[in-house]
Amino acid sequence: MPGEDATTKDRSAVRSLLRLWPYVRPVRARMGTAAAVAVVASCLGLVIPLVLKWIVDGPVAARDPGGVWLGALAVLGLGIAEAVLFGLRRWLVARPLASVEAAMRADLYRHLQRVPVAFHDRWPSGQLLSRATGDLSLLRLFLIFPLTFLFVNGVTILVGCALLLAQDWALGLVLLLPVVPLIVVCGVFEGRYALAARRAQDQIGDLTTLVEESVLGIRVVKGFGRHRSQARAFREKAGRLRGTELVKARLLAAIWAVITAVPEVAIGAALVLGTVRVADGELSAGTLVAFLSTALALRWPVDSIGFLLAMSQEAATATERYFEVMDEPAETGETAPARPVPGTAPAPAAPGPVSAPGPAPAPGSGSGSGSGSGSGSTLPGGLRFEGVSFRYPDAPPEAAPVLAGIDLWIRPGETMALVGATGSGKTTLTALVPRLYEASGGRILLDGEDIAGMPRERLRGLVTVAFEEPTLFSASVAENVLMGGAADAGPGELDRALAVAQAGFVRELPEGTATQVGEQGLSLSGGQRQRLALARAVVGRPRFLVLDDPLSALDVHTEALVEAALREVLAGTTALVVAHRPSTVQLADRVALLSGGRIAAVGTHRELLRDSAEYAWLMSGEATATATGGVR
Numbered sequence: 001m002p003g004e005d006a007t008t009k010d011r012s013a014v015r016s017l018l019r020l021w022p023y024v025r026p027v028r029a030r031m032g033t034a035a036a037v038a039v040v041a042s043c044l045g046l047v048i049p050l051v052l053k054w055i056v057d058g059p060v061a062a063r064d065p066g067g068v069w070l071g072a073l074a075v076l077g078l079g080i081a082e083a084v085l086f087g088l089r090r091w092l093v094a095r096p097l098a099s100v101e102a103a104m105r106a107d108l109y110r111h112l113q114r115v116p117v118a119f120h121d122r123w124p125s126g127q128l129l130s131r132a133t134g135d136l137s138l139l140r141l142f143l144i145f146p147l148t149f150l151f152v153n154g155v156t157i158l159v160g161c162a163l164l165l166a167q168d169w170a171l172g173l174v175l176l177l178p179v180v181p182l183i184v185v186c187g188v189f190e191g192r193y194a195l196a197a198r199r200a201q202d203q204i205g206d207l208t209t210l211v212e213e214s215v216l217g218i219r220v221v222k223g224f225g226r227h228r229s230q231a232r233a234f235r236e237k238a239g240r241l242r243g244t245e246l247v248k249a250r251l252l253a254a255i256w257a258v259i260t261a262v263p264e265v266a267i268g269a270a271l272v273l274g275t276v277r278v279a280d281g282e283l284s285a286g287t288l289v290a291f292l293s294t295a296l297a298l299r300w301p302v303d304s305i306g307f308l309l310a311m312s313q314e315a316a317t318a319t320e321r322y323f324e325v326m327d328e329p330a331e332t333g334e335t336a337p338a339r340p341v342p343g344t345a346p347a348p349a350a351p352g353p354v355s356a357p358g359p360a361p362a363p364g365s366g367s368g369s370g371s372g373s374g375s376g377s378t379l380p381g382g383l384r385f386e387g388v389s390f391r392y393p394d395a396p397p398e399a400a401p402v403l404a405g406i407d408l409w410i411r412p413g414e415t416m417a418l419v420g421a422t423g424s425g426k427t428t429l430t431a432l433v434p435r436l437y438e439a440s441g442g443r444i445l446l447d448g449e450d451i452a453g454m455p456r457e458r459l460r461g462l463v464t465v466a467f468e469e470p471t472l473f474s475a476s477v478a479e480n481v482l483m484g485g486a487a488d489a490g491p492g493e494l495d496r497a498l499a500v501a502q503a504g505f506v507r508e509l510p511e512g513t514a515t516q517v518g519e520q521g522l523s524l525s526g527g528q529r530q531r532l533a534l535a536r537a538v539v540g541r542p543r544f545l546v547l548d549d550p551l552s553a554l555d556v557h558t559e560a561l562v563e564a565a566l567r568e569v570l571a572g573t574t575a576l577v578v579a580h581r582p583s584t585v586q587l588a589d590r591v592a593l594l595s596g597g598r599i600a601a602v603g604t605h606r607e608l609l610r611d612s613a614e615y616a617w618l619m620s621g622e623a624t625a626t627a628t629g630g631v632r
Ligand SMILES: Nc1ncnc2c1ncn2[C@@H]1O[C@H](COP(=O)(O)OP(=O)(O)OP(=O)(O)O)[C@@H](O)[C@H]1O
Pocket: 121, 392, 394, 395, 402, 420, 421, 422, 423, 424, 425, 426, 427, 428, 429
């Protein structure tokens, strides 16, 4: 996230706001008409002083009550016309500007779906949420109000000034004298307000993140009695935001005071000067009345400049924050750049004979131990990693890569278990297969085809993944499961997938597979959610299946049932299964041991138990207890 730098970055509010043009373009005709209507309405207000001049110098001086009534009717008519035109302006912009906000929000949402996973690793969700809600509302307000009124008030002030000078240029100059210092003060205010506005909007994002984490992690917060420290953190962030809002309020109060006081002083000076000149007979009383009425009619357009500028600054900040996200490159459906395959070296030596690469025996034979070399001279089927390395984009430069030279071959129809110490990079390796992250080096082949050369959509149609943390969406059970299948997958597919995942419990739910689950629906247990996630992974009968510890939340009996059913599915697919427990490893034909960013050994469970001390330790209860703090 850009964060603090953005608050000090030199920027132009106008340049930022101009980026809204593509969204405003479709409604420009309505906006233009509304602005023209508002200009006419505002200028009608300036005609009233001229009518007053006519009344004072004409019917009043001539003591003609009929003329006074006529003048009063004209003033009433002008007032009503002004009100009707302002109402019409509001009606003209309300609907199109709501659609601008909706279009911007839809684009933001679409873009968030298309940016790489690495982007979401970097950006706190609260920052994205505040951009999609608060910032977009600020932009809609800007388009409704300040955008039009900065223009309308500007025109009104110019027309008013011309009228003042035309009525009496000397008095006019007295009133216009403060314009130059006011422009300087507004410039200084704008700069300071821009910094405070950016800081406040970023702090709202941070606060949103904290609230979201506290709500999502409410069980941890309560379970560990952390509500006081969370409340403290909240108070601290809210206090900081309050401080920034107070800075904004102080700046606004100061500019408001200056913008209001200076013209008042000028009007006072003009009143004194004008009265003296009326007394000397140099000026008609009607002209003085008209002059002062015009000056008073200009008070609102001048006074409002302070908060219109403040709202425009906030809108410029909101635009910047919006485009910070929109400017992030999205994942294209295109292929990834070609990556070097380091040498043709075989997998590094593993402890014991089990890692020796060699010709692969038939799948499922359970014998042999070849991990496959990275030669790439032959392009056998199955899933093949050749010299694959990976470093997280946000990892410090001095940090070692998570994966360094992975060589592994999972033959067609074979199930390979991936075992390794916690943090060894198992999840990372599985995420490279559907290209959630792009490998930094080497290549991954599916049935001999480099995944870097495949359009993402096709790749993700070939590979399905079930993650360790089973996420369910706010939708029905059926919709959640069928999300993993083809668009035309029907009830038969759904039933089969639920059977494989031993998810018969859904029949007991209030509305069966139509029951709403996820955040806005029924809460399911961890094991139930995991079974639905597994059903989602297998429903599409994928050619390649990647399962990240899919059975970790199941009790031993359910696990045994799921394993039995899963065996059937695995028999027809090429699968990589991250495993922590011997029971999950049993599902696999062979096992690969990931250690130090490399595949340290490949073989059957028995072979590795016999030949790899690290594997034997990992599979022992002792390793499990160490890794989980003895919880499991
Ligand atoms: N998004 C990320 N950005 C930077 N580093 C990360 C990211 N995700 C994971 N890592 C780091 O990469 C390393 C490997 O993490 P990974 O989740 O792949 O391990 P794992 O073997 O699956 O662990 P576990 O068995 O505990 O699930 C860890 O050191 C972790 O801190």
